[in-house]
Amino acid sequence: MGRFQLPPRLIAKLLVPTAIPMLVASFAMWMQFADVFYNFPFQKLDKSYDFIVVGAGSAGSAIAARLSEDPSVSVLLLESGGDPNPFSYIPAAVPYIAHELTEFPYTTVPQVNSAFGIINQSIPWPRGRGLGGSSNGNFMIYNRGNPRDYNRWAQISGDNRWSWENVLKFFLKMEDYYGYWDGNGFHSKGGPVRIEPVRYTPGMDYVLAAGEEIGLPSRDANTVVQTPGISPMDFNQKRGYRFSTYRAYILPNEKRPNFRILRYSQVVKINFDDEFRAIRVTFLRHEARQYVEASKEIIISAGTIGSPQLLMLSGIGPKEHLQELGIKPLLNLPVGDGLQDHVTTYVGPFLLNKKRVSYIQERDMNLGAVMNYIKDGSGPISTPMQATLFGLVSTSFTDPSWSDIFWSMQNVGVHGALGDSLDVLFSTKGKIFRRYLKPHLGQEGHYIIQSLGLPKSVGNLRLSDANPNSLPIIDPKYYSDPKGQDINAMLEGIQVLLRLYENTTSLGGELGAHLSPRHIPGCEQHLHRSRGYWECVIRTVTGTLYHPSSTCAMGKRGDPKTVVDSQLRVIRTKGLRVADSSIMPMVVK
Numbered sequence: 232m233g234r235f236q237l238p239p240r241l242i243a244k245l246l247v248p249t250a251i252p253m254l255v256a257s258f259a260m261w262m263q264f265a266d267v268f269y270n271f272p273f274q275k276l277d278k279s280y281d282f283i284v285v286g287a288g289s290a291g292s293a294i295a296a297r298l299s300e301d302p303s304v305s306v307l308l309l310e311s312g313g314d315p316n317p318f319s320y321i322p323a324a325v326p327y328i329a330h331e332l333t334e335f336p337y338t339t340v341p342q343v344n345s346a347f348g349i350i351n352q353s354i355p356w357p358r359g360r361g362l363g364g365s366s367n368g369n370f371m372i373y374n375r376g377n378p379r380d381y382n383r384w385a386q387i388s389g390d391n392r393w394s395w396e397n398v399l400k401f402f403l404k405m406e407d408y409y410g411y412w413d414g415n416g417f418h419s420k421g422g423p424v425r426i427e428p429v430r431y432t433p434g435m436d437y438v439l440a441a442g443e444e445i446g447l448p449s450r451d452a453n454t455v456v457q458t459p460g461i462s463p464m465d466f467n468q469k470r471g472y473r474f475s476t477y478r479a480y481i482l483p484n485e486k487r488p489n490f491r492i493l494r495y496s497q498v499v500k501i502n503f504d505d506e507f508r509a510i511r512v513t514f515l516r517h518e519a520r521q522y523v524e525a526s527k528e529i530i531i532s533a534g535t536i537g538s539p540q541l542l543m544l545s546g547i548g549p550k551e552h553l554q555e556l557g558i559k560p561l562l563n564l565p566v567g568d569g570l571q572d573h574v575t576t577y578v579g580p581f582l583l584n585k586k587r588v589s590y591i592q593e594r595d596m597n598l599g600a601v602m603n604y605i606k607d608g609s610g611p612i613s614t615p616m617q618a619t620l621f622g623l624v625s626t627s628f629t630d631p632s633w634s635d636i637f638w639s640m641q642n643v644g645v646h647g648a649l650g651d652s653l654d655v656l657f658s659t660k661g662k663i664f665r666r667y668l669k670p671h672l673g674q675e676g677h678y679i680i681q682s683l684g685l686p687k688s689v690g691n692l693r694l695s696d697a698n699p700n701s702l703p704i705i706d707p708k709y710y711s712d713p714k715g716q717d718i719n720a721m722l723e724g725i726q727v728l729l730r731l732y733e734n735t736t737s738l739g740g741e742l743g744a745h746l747s748p749r750h751i752p753g754c755e756q757h758l759h760r761s762r763g764y765w766e767c768v769i770r771t772v773t774g775t776l777y778h779p780s781s782t783c784a785m786g787k788r789g790d791p792k793t794v795v796d797s798q799l800r801v802i803r804t805k806g807l808r809v810a811d812s813s814i815m816p817m818v819v820k
């Protein structure tokens with residue numbers, strides 16, 4: 232196979248950064264064009280449907296498909312984007328499809344306590360657009376959340392149906408599990424969502440063995456006991472290809488006669504009658520304003536950014552904020568207030584002295600890799616950014632059964648395109664990673680994206696104006712918790728990581744793993760590896776694990792933080808629910 236290798240520089244420098252985005256962008260434009268010309272004459276819409284679902288993302292696809300199982304009800308699914316981009320099926324394309332036309336290009340406002348090395352101190356927060364939503368562009372890691380997350384939800388909402396014991400039934404019903412832990416009795420087969428194990432694992436056994444040495448055993452992070460531990464990634468994939476909610480719920484069901492899907496339909500308002508019953512939605516489709524009625528319910532599943540935005544545009548939200556923007560307030564609710572996210576930082580590279588224990592693009596992305604992917608969906612093309620393992624750690628700030636640190640472990644050596652990729656991923660100014668990694672080019676290594684699982688900081692989301700096309704103002708307020716618990720938990724997590732790589736026989740000993748002795752640019756004033764140095768790294772290279780939540784938080788009726796009740800009904804309305812990641816009362820670990 233080696234004789235037929237494509238010139239690696241050509242792939243890295245020309246083909247990937249230019250051709251793929253161009254193809255991706257032109258695909259999105261052609262799909263929209265085709266939608267207008269081929270569908271327009273046939274797109275006669277009924278005046279009314281029993282259920283209208285807004286947004287066909289991870290949640291909306293499943294909800295609309297499940298509702299339409301009953302042939303006696305009619306279901307309309309309105310989605311602001313079109314079909315998923317064909318490149319989204321290929322995991323290695325993940326970094327290249329972000330920020331394209333199939334994404335909403337959100338960014339945070341400049342962060343006060345962090346993101347010092349990020350352009351404008353504003354962190355990119357892309358969200359998926361189109362059938363499948365963010366499940367078309369996410370990293371596909373299958374992680375249910377901790378049992379205690381759901382028990383806490385049950386407590387907050389006062390409804391035991393949210394307890395782990397109860398939600399577990401639905402995880403099992405959803406799964407078609409062929410993952411790494413197949414056969415351990417905690418999973419099931421036959422559901423709509425396919426799950427398979429990571430198919431590219433250089434150096435994995437060394438990390439798992441090191442974990443065992445320091446009390447981070449290899450374990451299934453989707454059972455009752457999840458933490459602390461390290462687990463090979465399970466992905467929403469089939470034979471190495473992405474298995475989005477589009478594939479799981481839309482494709483098999485879209486031909487049902489009672490199920491209507493309308494693409495390129497951006498809902499801009501929910502309309503109510505005098506008794507606050509949601510009766511109609513107003514939407515824009517190829518610039519034209521249209522209306523459709525719901526006789527039973529409207530379910531908003533537009534995601535953590537889209538759902539609060541739509542509620543506020545419809546007059547439901549903080550009264551004063553709506554008045555300032557000239558939107559007539561109908562209901563004063565804390566929409567947008569509880570925003571939480573998993574903030575991240577970069578730790579690495581841990582340099583290794585053994586060959587082929589990591590991915591080096593110039594060596595490993597070749598014709599053989601392409602052939603392997605085509606043959607059985609394996610090799611480096613099958614993983615997003617060559618992610619291999621994830622780790623869950625409980626610091627002194629949490630109960631040992633509830634991890635507050637998550638590691639996405641990238642068994643990736645220092646290859647030529649890595650610095651540029653990380654600079655794009657984090658949106659760093661001054662090419663931080665390119666400068667930092669340059670002297671290590673060609674060396675085997677691993678790096679870790681560490682994130683905070685149980686953040687204490689709470690941000691908010693507001694509209695910038697009353698125009699539905701304007702991007703909302705997103706402020707996660709990272710590291711703003713008054714007691715400084717978030718930063719301290721991150722610091723503790725890094726110390727565990729250093730121990731894992733440097734103080735174990737399998738990584739520190741056999742592979743000679745050691746952290747790069749270089750300073751991350753911007754933190755040169757600190758003694759390398761000191762507490763001050765790490766705090767500087769965390770506050771300089773600040774990113775997101777793309778898990779925003781809690782902007783339409785579920786809670787008890789009467790609780791001032793509540794937007795939806797435990798059945799996801801918007802407080803004081805009739806016939807209106809929100810069902811997606813925005814209703815989480817707190818982000819799941």
Ligand SMILES: Cc1cc2nc3c(=O)[nH]c(=O)nc-3n(C[C@H](O)[C@H](O)[C@H](O)COP(=O)(O)OP(=O)(O)OC[C@H]3O[C@@H](n4cnc5c(N)ncnc54)[C@H](O)[C@@H]3O)c2cc1C
Nearest residue numbers: 286288289290311364365369370371372498534537777812
């Ligand atoms: C880059 C990235 C990596 C991630 N990695 C992982 C991972 O590995 N594992 C994991 O579990 N999670 C991951 N996530 C998070 C996960 O994908 C999301 O939590 C999940 O998809 C959210 O689902 P949702 O239904 O709330 O919203 P979405 O899936 O975002 O769906 C919202 C939908 O609503 C549509 N919409 C919005 N506004 C309107 C409107 N006004 N009218 C009509 N339609 C509208 C959008 O186009 C979109 O299709 C990642 C996310 C991203 C972005």
